[in-house]
Amino acid sequence: MTSRNSRRNTVNNVMLTLCGICVFVTVSTLFVILAYLIYNGGKSVNLDFFTKLPQPPGQLGGGMANAIVGSAEIVLLATMIGLPIGFFAGIYLAEFGNKTMQFLIRYTADLLNGIPSIVIGIFAWTVIVVRTHHFSALAGGVALSLMLIPITARSTEQFLLEVPRSLREGALALGANKWRTIATVIVPAAGKGIMTGMILGVARISGETAPLLFTSLNNQFWSTGLSEPTASLPVMIYNDAIAPYDDLHRQAWAAGLVLLGLVLLANIAARMVISRGTSLPR
Amino acid sequence: MKKSVVMGLTVLPALFAVSAMGAQTINAAGATFPAPIYQKWFAEYKTAHPDVQINYQPIGSSGGIRQLIEGTIDFGASDMPVADDQLKQMKVRTLHFPTVMGAIVLTYNVPGVTGALKLTPEAISGIYLGTIAKWDDAAIKGANPGVKLPSKEIEVVHRSDGSGTTFVFADYLSKISADWKSKAGTNASPSWPVGLGGKGNDGVAGLVKQTPNSIGYVELFYALQNKMAFADIKNAAGKFVTPSLEGVTAAAAGSKDLPEDFRGSINNAPGAASYPISTFTYLLIPTEYKDATKAAAIKGFLTWMLTTGQKDAQGLSYAPLPKNLVAKVQKQLAQIK
Amino acid sequence: MATPSAAVPQASSIPKRRFGGDEVAYGITLLFSLSILAITVLLVYELWQHSALTRDKFGLGFIGSKLWNPVTSQFGALPFIYGTVITSILALLISVPLGVGAAIYLSELATSKVSNTLTFLVELLAAVPSVIFGLLAIFTVIPLMRDYIEPAIQSIAGFLPLFSGRIGAGAGYLTAGAILAIMTFPYIISVSREALMAVPREQREAALALGATKWESTWDAVLPFARLGIMGSVFLALARALGETMAVTMVIGNDRVIHTSLFAPGYTIAAVIANEFAEAEGNMHLSALIELGLVLFALTMVINGLAQLLIIVTTKKGSAKG
Numbered sequence: 010m011t012s013r014n015s016r017r018n019t020v021n022n023v024m025l026t027l028c029g030i031c032v033f034v035t036v037s038t039l040f041v042i043l044a045y046l047i048y049n050g051g052k053s054v055n056l057d058f059f060t061k062l063p064q065p066p067g068q069l070g071g072g073m074a075n076a077i078v079g080s081a082e083i084v085l086l087a088t089m090i091g092l093p094i095g096f097f098a099g100i101y102l103a104e105f106g107n108k109t110m111q112f113l114i115r116y117t118a119d120l121l122n123g124i125p126s127i128v129i130g131i132f133a134w135t136v137i138v139v140r141t142h143h144f145s146a147l148a149g150g151v152a153l154s155l156m157l158i159p160i161t162a163r164s165t166e167q168f169l170l171e172v173p174r175s176l177r178e179g180a181l182a183l184g185a186n187k188w189r190t191i192a193t194v195i196v197p198a199a200g201k202g203i204m205t206g207m208i209l210g211v212a213r214i215s216g217e218t219a220p221l222l223f224t225s226l227n228n229q230f231w232s233t234g235l236s237e238p239t240a241s242l243p244v245m246i247y248n249d250a251i252a253p254y255d256d257l258h259r260q261a262w263a264a265g266l267v268l269l270g271l272v273l274l275a276n277i278a279a280r281m282v283i284s285r286g287t288s289l290p291r
Numbered sequence: 292m293k294k295s296v297v298m299g300l301t302v303l304p305a306l307f308a309v310s311a312m313g314a315q316t317i318n319a320a321g322a323t324f325p326a327p328i329y330q331k332w333f334a335e336y337k338t339a340h341p342d343v344q345i346n347y348q349p350i351g352s353s354g355g356i357r358q359l360i361e362g363t364i365d366f367g368a369s370d371m372p373v374a375d376d377q378l379k380q381m382k383v384r385t386l387h388f389p390t391v392m393g394a395i396v397l398t399y400n401v402p403g404v405t406g407a408l409k410l411t412p413e414a415i416s417g418i419y420l421g422t423i424a425k426w427d428d429a430a431i432k433g434a435n436p437g438v439k440l441p442s443k444e445i446e447v448v449h450r451s452d453g454s455g456t457t458f459v460f461a462d463y464l465s466k467i468s469a470d471w472k473s474k475a476g477t478n479a480s481p482s483w484p485v486g487l488g489g490k491g492n493d494g495v496a497g498l499v500k501q502t503p504n505s506i507g508y509v510e511l512f513y514a515l516q517n518k519m520a521f522a523d524i525k526n527a528a529g530k531f532v533t534p535s536l537e538g539v540t541a542a543a544a545g546s547k548d549l550p551e552d553f554r555g556s557i558n559n560a561p562g563a564a565s566y567p568i569s570t571f572t573y574l575l576i577p578t579e580y581k582d583a584t585k586a587a588a589i590k591g592f593l594t595w596m597l598t599t600g601q602k603d604a605q606g607l608s609y610a611p612l613p614k615n616l617v618a619k620v621q622k623q624l625a626q627i628k
Numbered sequence: 629m630a631t632p633s634a635a636v637p638q639a640s641s642i643p644k645r646r647f648g649g650d651e652v653a654y655g656i657t658l659l660f661s662l663s664i665l666a667i668t669v670l671l672v673y674e675l676w677q678h679s680a681l682t683r684d685k686f687g688l689g690f691i692g693s694k695l696w697n698p699v700t701s702q703f704g705a706l707p708f709i710y711g712t713v714i715t716s717i718l719a720l721l722i723s724v725p726l727g728v729g730a731a732i733y734l735s736e737l738a739t740s741k742v743s744n745t746l747t748f749l750v751e752l753l754a755a756v757p758s759v760i761f762g763l764l765a766i767f768t769v770i771p772l773m774r775d776y777i778e779p780a781i782q783s784i785a786g787f788l789p790l791f792s793g794r795i796g797a798g799a800g801y802l803t804a805g806a807i808l809a810i811m812t813f814p815y816i817i818s819v820s821r822e823a824l825m826a827v828p829r830e831q832r833e834a835a836l837a838l839g840a841t842k843w844e845s846t847w848d849a850v851l852p853f854a855r856l857g858i859m860g861s862v863f864l865a866l867a868r869a870l871g872e873t874m875a876v877t878m879v880i881g882n883d884r885v886i887h888t889s890l891f892a893p894g895y896t897i898a899a900v901i902a903n904e905f906a907e908a909e910g911n912m913h914l915s916a917l918i919e920l921g922l923v924l925f926a927l928t929m930v931i932n933g934l935a936q937l938l939i940i941v942t943t944k945k946g947s948a949k950g
Contacts (some may be wrong), residue, residue, distance in 0.1 A: 160769025216757025
């Protein structure tokens with residue numbers, strides 16, 4: 010083998026090994042994150058965490074019961090607003106509409122999707138908090154729904170478009186009109202994909218913090234309704250992490266573990282259902 | 292999907308019911324300086340009066356003032372007196388209710404230094420102006436003979452949010468340093484010549500705790516709670532005073548009379564025992580409420596605070612209000628409707 | 629809105645055209661789609677309206693001014709734009725080589741099963757909430773930076789102004805850039821991998837037939853074709869890095885001044901909004917923060933637009949995947 014060839018071979022081996030190292034580094038960050046959370050948070054995830062309220066600073070113990078319920082409330086609200094809008098918009102994009110409308114709606118949905126979550130928070134603040142003179146779970150829920158809508162719309166559209174034409178034509182041939190075809194044939198056929206798209210969207214918004222900072226704010230106690238400031242897991246994690254008390258740090262780790270656990274579980278479950286394509290929001 | 296929508300519709304009212312169990316919720320926000328004692332008060336008051344739930348969010352004094360102007364909270368809290376132009380912006384005439392007094396301490400994290408450092412006003416202003424850059428600078432060494440100071444850069448920590456604590460600290464710096472007064476002045480969010488920003492008193496304490504060779508200003512409670520070292524400071528009378536409740540009370544006693552609306556400063560007070568960086572902290576209470584039960588609940592809390600509540604102060608390292616002041620403040624209560 | 633529901637319609641019972649389900653379905657879906665338009669328009673409108681005070685006062689000078697002083701009502705966006713851009717560039721400098729390298733491995737070297745599994749794991753990284761990255765960063769990355777990495781960099785490259793500043797607390801541009809890099813891995817890897825996989829097999833085979841090594845075939849024959857897609861992934865990652873809030877706020881040090889040294893604390897647009905919004909003193913301050921939000925919106929809109937364009941072009945070109 011000539012020296013030039015052996016040099017080429019060396020370069021080949023070195024570069025390909027480097028690429029392998031790149032994969033190792035990038036994939037392992039996920040495991041490093043999990044490891045730290047489990048190590049630091051594992052010991053603090055106990056019954057207290059799920060059932061007690063946070064204590065005033067300096068007093069040990071307490072938990073994040075109100076944050077867990079609060080997050081559930083806010084996310085549920087966002088889901089109830091965002092899923093239907095996104096779902097029907099997705100149907101429009103896939104089944105109805107002319108080219109210009111489709112382009113316009115798609116472009117706007119992608120635009121909305123790409124807006125930084127803090128700007129969405131500002132918007133929800135001007136539209137709801139200022140007008141109602143209240144920080145509220147409602148404002149937080151609306152802010153999150155604004156993020157859920159474009160994700161749901163695009164993923165619904167994507168899965169609807171993948172339904173084979175033969176199914177549509179068969180239904181039409183049997184005399185069903187358009188909305189029946191959609192409702193009874195196409196949507197069910199794309200059902201699994203649509204559901205997983207929704208689950209992924211909900212998982213994503215449940216971890217968002219920035220839009221909640223000045224909409225649902227936070228609460229030391231149980232919130233007494235949707236128009237009151239409400240505690241949420243991500244905001245609690247943020248506040249506890251930057252506080253100086255070790256006890257609060259401990260709680261932040263535990264909350265982080267719980268939150269990440271839920272989000273990852275949702276993602277893994279969703280991906281198991283549809284094992285193709287990419288789940289990344291584009 | 293239909294199933295989950297239906298499920299959601301039934302779960303939501305249930306959640307609503309769970310969380311709406313009876314309490315009158317009052318929302319307040321503001322200073323982080325007194326947050327430890329406020330949180331304790333509100334929790335205690337709720338135990339004694341289960342139908343009154345006061346949710347306090349420590350977002351900084353500026354935040355409290357701002358949200359009160361916006362009308363998103365029922366009352367606010369601030370270490371700094373509200374400026375006239377901001378008072379004008381409030382929807383309703385608003386009163387200052389002093390609650391406790393506290394000390395702002397210079398807390399530091401210098402590996403190897405265990406005891407209390409003595410800091411002169413020149414040292415403090417130099418550090419925050421950036422003119423004194425290292426721990427073993429003459430200005431610090433001079434006051435601390437025998438203490439081994441490392442030749443490391445001082446990591447200065449200040450607030451990133453608009454803060455009443457900052458206002459009081461900057462007020463002190465302006466009083467003792469003409470340089471500071473011209474460069475940055477007295478306000479809640481000055482142009483810091485140097486340093487890192489932490490969010491809230493706890494953010495600053497957190498940063499100092501985690502960063503070697505750092506110094507920051509926090510309310511006494513935060514430093515004590517986290518077992519952090521803090522400095523003895525030379526007061527106007529030339530004596531080095533350890534931050535304490537007695538020092539704060541002496542400062543209040545040594546100050547000239549407070550104005551009628553209680554908006555005054557007790558920084559750099561005369562008197563041998565006065566701690567030079569002391570302050571009142573206030574609850575900002577609007578005088579009119581649409582909801583009569585809310586007004587009554589707040590009045591009830593304030594009455595309790597001025598009497599029973601004051602007993603909690605010392606345990607959390609705040610100084611209770613002087614008795615004659617309490618009498619004056621109680622007179623204000625009548626103005627709330 | 630019922631139409632006769634015969635399973636197999638007889639000729640005589642084919643329903644007459646009347647205002648039926650189709651129009652309603654069309655109407656409902658159109659309504660919801662238009663609401664997306666309406667929301668976005670409203671959003672831009674609100675941002676525009678609420679930033680009127682500072683827009684009128686400072687005009688375009690807002691973008692170029694360095695001074696942000698709520699007390700004297702002087703507001704300039706430059707320190708935040710600087711911080712946002714610097715941290716994002718740093719992030720890309722780290723994540724693009726790593727990400728493209730990983731994408732090459734996943735598309736060219738790994739078997740399809742391994743490749744799919746590993747890609748799935750990397751994409752899970754995108755699901756990790758920002759605040760959790762921040763949590764980890766405060767307690768693990770900052771001390772690491774402060775005690776090991778930054779001193780090491782300074783001892784090697786300390787003569788450069790970029791690395792000659794004080795190391796301080798470990799919070800600053802570099803740390804923020806590092807965290808952002810980790811957060812952008814999934815976008816670079818996922819999209820680049822798809823771009824690479826979309827390159828027709830013939831390219832590789834031709835190169836190999838001519839005697840190229842695997843690396844040479846990848847570098848010279850495959851990568852150029854995937855270039856646009858990879859660029860698209862870079863823009864996508866950039867757009868996310870620009871708007872990232874929580875993780876950055878927790879590690880950037882919150883200093884409203886422009887520093888040359890990468891070890892120094894700084895600020896980004898998203899971070900300053902998160903910190904100062906709830907307590908903005910006065911309407912000017914609020915307007916300035918919202919104007920910053922507008923700037924960020926415009927920035928991410930442009931970058932996202934470019935990303936979409938590039939990705940669409942690549943996926944159209946690479947349709948020979950089969």
